[in-house]
Amino acid sequence: MRRLTLRSEVKSVIADFGVGLLWLAMMSATLIESDVYRYAALLLMGFTFFIRKADSRAVRGDWLAILCVAWGVLALSRFLFGLVVVGERGASEWLYAFAIFFPAMGVALHMSWGLVKPVFLAFFCSALILFIFSTPYSAIHAGVQISPLLHHNSIHGAVGCGFIFIGAFYWALHQWEIGSSLRSKLFILSIAVIVMGLATFNIYGAKSKGVWLALLPALCIMAAATLLYFRRKTVLAAALGGVILLTWGVYEVRDNVAHFGGATLNSVVTITGRLDSGVPLQRIMQDAIVSSETPISLDERLQLWSNALDVISAAPLFGNGNQWLTVWRTTPYANSVTYTLMHNGYLEILVRYGFVGLAILAAIVVSAIYRVFQASSAGVISRSAFACYLTFAVYFAFTILSNSNNRLAIGESYSLLFAATCFACSIRMRSRKSERNDAALPTGTSPNAIPARMQG
Numbered sequence: 001m002r003r004l005t006l007r008s009e010v011k012s013v014i015a016d017f018g019v020g021l022l023w024l025a026m027m028s029a030t031l032i033e034s035d036v037y038r039y040a041a042l043l044l045m046g047f048t049f050f051i052r053k054a055d056s057r058a059v060r061g062d063w064l065a066i067l068c069v070a071w072g073v074l075a076l077s078r079f080l081f082g083l084v085v086v087g088e089r090g091a092s093e094w095l096y097a098f099a100i101f102f103p104a105m106g107v108a109l110h111m112s113w114g115l116v117k118p119v120f121l122a123f124f125c126s127a128l129i130l131f132i133f134s135t136p137y138s139a140i141h142a143g144v145q146i147s148p149l150l151h152h153n154s155i156h157g158a159v160g161c162g163f164i165f166i167g168a169f170y171w172a173l174h175q176w177e178i179g180s181s182l183r184s185k186l187f188i189l190s191i192a193v194i195v196m197g198l199a200t201f202n203i204y205g206a207k208s209k210g211v212w213l214a215l216l217p218a219l220c221i222m223a224a225a226t227l228l229y230f231r232r233k234t235v236l237a238a239a240l241g242g243v244i245l246l247t248w249g250v251y252e253v254r255d256n257v258a259h260f261g262g263a264t265l266n267s268v269v270t271i272t273g274r275l276d277s278g279v280p281l282q283r284i285m286q287d288a289i290v291s292s293e294t295p296i297s298l299d300e301r302l303q304l305w306s307n308a309l310d311v312i313s314a315a316p317l318f319g320n321g322n323q324w325l326t327v328w329r330t331t332p333y334a335n336s337v338t339y340t341l342m343h344n345g346y347l348e349i350l351v352r353y354g355f356v357g358l359a360i361l362a363a364i365v366v367s368a369i370y371r372v373f374q375a376s377s378a379g380v381i382s383r384s385a386f387a388c389y390l391t392f393a394v395y396f397a398f399t400i401l402s403n404s405n406n407r408l409a410i411g412e413s414y415s416l417l418f419a420a421t422c423f424a425c426s427i428r429m430r431s432r433k434s435e436r437n438d439a440a441l442p443t444g445t446s447p448n449a450i451p452a453r454m455q456g
Contacts, residue, residue, distance in 0.1 A: 015047075015051075016112075016114075016115060018047075019044065019047065019112050019115060020112075020115045020118060020119050020122070022040045022043055022044045022047075023040075023044070023109075023112065023115065023119045024119060024122055024123055024126070025037060025039075025040035026040050026041060026044070026413055026416065026417060027119075027123050027413070027417070028413075029160070029409045029410045029412075029413040029414075030127075030149075030160035030161075030163045030164055030410060031126065031127060031130055031149050031150060031160065031164075032149065032150040032151075033150065033151040033152050033156055033157075033160075033408075033409055033410070034409060035409060037409065037412070037413040037416070038412075041101060041105060041416055044105070044108040044112075045101065045104045045105065045108055047108075048104070048107055048108040048111050048112075049104070049107075052111055054107050054108075054111050056104075056107065058107055058110065058427045058430075059103040059104075059106060059107060059423055059426075059427065062103065062423070062426060064364065064367050064368070064371070064422075064423075064426075065102070065103035065106075065423065067360070067363075067364060068099040068100070068102040068103060068364060068419065069099070069100050069102075069103065071096075071099045071360055071361070071364070072096075072097045072098065072099035072100030072101070072102075073097075073100065075093070075094075075096035075097040075099070075353075076094065076097035076100070078093075078321045078322070079093040079094050079096075079097065079321075079322060081321070081322075082321045082322025082323060083322060086322060086323060088322040088323050088325060088326055089322060090321070090322035090323075090324065090325055090352070091325060091340055092407050093321075093322055093352065095407065095412060096352070096353075098412060098415060098416065099364070099419070101416065102416070102419035102420070102422075102423065103419075103423050105416050105417075105419055105420035105423070106419065106420050106421075106422065106423020106424045106426065106427060107423065107424075107427065108420065109420040109421065109423075109424035110423075110424040110427045110428060113424065113428070120171055121188075124164075124167075124168060124171060124191055124192065124195055125191065127164050127168075127195050128191055128194060128195050128198075130149055130150070131149070131194075131195060131198035131199070131202070132198070134148075134149055134150065135148075135198055135201065135202060135205075136205070137201075139205070140201060140202070140204065140205035143253075143256040144205070145205065145206065145207040145260070146202070146205040146206060147206065148160070148161050148202035148203070148205065148206055149161070149202070154205075154206040154207060154208060155206070155208045155210065155211070155403055156405075156408060156410060157202065157206055158202070158203050158206035158208035158210075158211040159208070159211055159399050159403070159405055159410055160410055161199040161200075161202045161203045161206070161211075162199070162203060162211050162214060162215055162218070162395055162399070163392065163395070163410070163414070164195060164199045165195075165196050165199040165200060165203070165215075166218055166222070166388065166391050166392060166395060167388065167392075168191075168192040168195040168196045168199070169192065169196060169222055169388075170222075170225075170384050170385070170387060170388035170391070171188065171192055171388075172185075172188055172189045172192035172193070173225070173226065173384045173387075174382050174384045174385060174388075175188050175189070177382045177383060177384050178382060196242075200246065200249070203215070204249075204253060204257075207260045207261075209260070209261045209264055209265075209402070210398075210399055210401065210402035210403050211399060212257075212261065213398060213401070213402070214395050214396075214398035214399045214401075215395065217394050217395070217398060218391050218394060218395040218398075221387065221390060221391045221394060222387075222391060223243070225383075225384065225387035225391075263293070263295045264295050264297070264298050266293070267288060267291075267293065267294045267295060267298055268298070270288070270293075271284055271285075271288050281309075282306065282309065285302050285305065285306045286306070288302055289302050289303055289306070289333075300337050300343075301343045301344075301402065303333035303336050303337050304333070304337055304340075304341075304342045304343055304344075304347075305342065305343075305344060305347060306331070306332065306333060307328060307331035307332070307333050307334060307337075307342075308342050308344070308347040308350070308351055309347075310327070310330075310331045310332070311324050311327045311328055311331065311351045312347070312350045312351055312354070314327050315354055316350075316354055316355060317354045317355060317356055318353065318354045318356055318357070319349075319350065319351060319352045319353040319354035319356075319357055320351060320352065321352060321353075324351040324352055325340065328340060328351075341404045341407065342404055343402055343403050343404055344400065344401060344402065344403075344404065345399075345400025345401075345403070345404055345405060345406040345407075345411070346358065346400065346401070348400075348404050348406060348407060349361060349406075365393065365418075367422075368418065368419065368421075368422035369389065369390060369393055371422050371425055371426050371429075372385075372386050372389045372390075372421060372422055372425050373386055373390075374425075374429065375425035375426075375428065375429055378429055378432065380425055380428045380429055380432065381425060389418075389421060392414070392418070393418070396411070396414060
């Protein structure tokens with residue numbers, strides 16, 4: 001009997017180790033740009049439902065789960081219709097069908113909830129090691145544009161560094177909220193501070209104006225969360241010190257920042273200043289495109305966005321499906337820019353699914369944020385965990401204003417993790433409520449008279 005118990009415990013440890021590695025792979029897109037997260041997601045769901053025999057009833061009657069699956073089925077059906085009937089495959093259309101997996105990923109996270117703490121520790125230790133050995137210190141110090149970590153280009157790397165920066169901040173803040181031991185606080189804080197510093201250094205080196213912009217509202221939420229949730233002098237003093245240090249760093253590199261971002265900022269100010277002049281938007285964009293004062297990167301984006309507006313106008317409500325590429329080939333700048341990655345996530349959605357599709361996706365996102373807020377209020381997760389969830393959402397929403405991150409590995413993996421957190425929190429809230437109801441039942445009440453509890 002003892003031998004069987006020991007064997008069972010060994011199998012459990014091995015299984016947990018493997019599942020932990022899979023969750024690390026899901027988060028790895030911030031460090032290494034690859035599609036490994038897709039295989040990790042499939043393996044997590046397969047292990048959860050076929051090996052651990054998880055009960056799908058945990059999400060089966062959830063209206064948000066139904067909406068996500070319905071949206072995913074619609075996106076997949078529309079893609080297949082365009083491919084088979086119309087003969088147009090579009091570009092990355094099937095990625096929008098990932099919503100089918102959202103509820104299942106929530107069940108997978110719920111079943112492995114106890115691994116969250118060691119997974120975060122392993123992730124940030126890995127980030128620390130990778131930052132230390134991959135950061136081109138001399139090049140960044142010289143003001144040269146670099147591509148951080150193991151990403152394909154500087155923008156993708158900068159977006160990943162932003163996620164890591166925000167996550168490390170709340171990871172450390174979480175320790176103060178839950179009352180970790182002094183040793184744990186100091187250990188985690190030391191890792192988080194170094195990671196945040198190196199992430200900031202790499203973000204500066206990447207010269208991505210979109211990420212610089214996206215970090216501004218993120219930093220505001222981080223400051224507000226610190227002031228709202230933690231009034232301890234040590235925490236506030238540390239936060240104030242970080243702000244002062246960051247401000248000093250920006251001041252020191254102001255000339256390099258102005259060199260890379262000044263022309264873009266001036267062009268944006270000029271364009272926005274004309275919006276209330278009564279001149280049509282398309283005309284304002286055309287004038288900026290032909291202007292010699294518009295930087296090349298912004299010029300190409302304006303051409304892409306102008307093309308996208310033409311495509312959207314062809315089917316504003318429900319979008320063009322796979323056929324958006326057919327319409328794209330007739331737009332004014334289709335031959336000027338040789339790629340169709342629009343560098344704006346909202347336009348990516350609008351050309352395919354129109355304003356109705358954008359509204360549905362917005363409803364899913366807002367509902368998810370509200371549910372995680374409820375979980376925080378109920379004590380299922382910490383307040384700092386919710387603040388991190390919200391900050392991630394706002395940061396990502398701003399990054400896709402000037403980049404199509406929702407079509408890239410980092411955006412796809414983020415959407416799966418975003419949804420997994422939402423549904424895992426929902427399951428755990430319902431489980432707690434069920435347990436409280438069970439405890440409130442009079443003695444002798446039949447268990448068949450109440451719903452079955454959530455498993456896990």
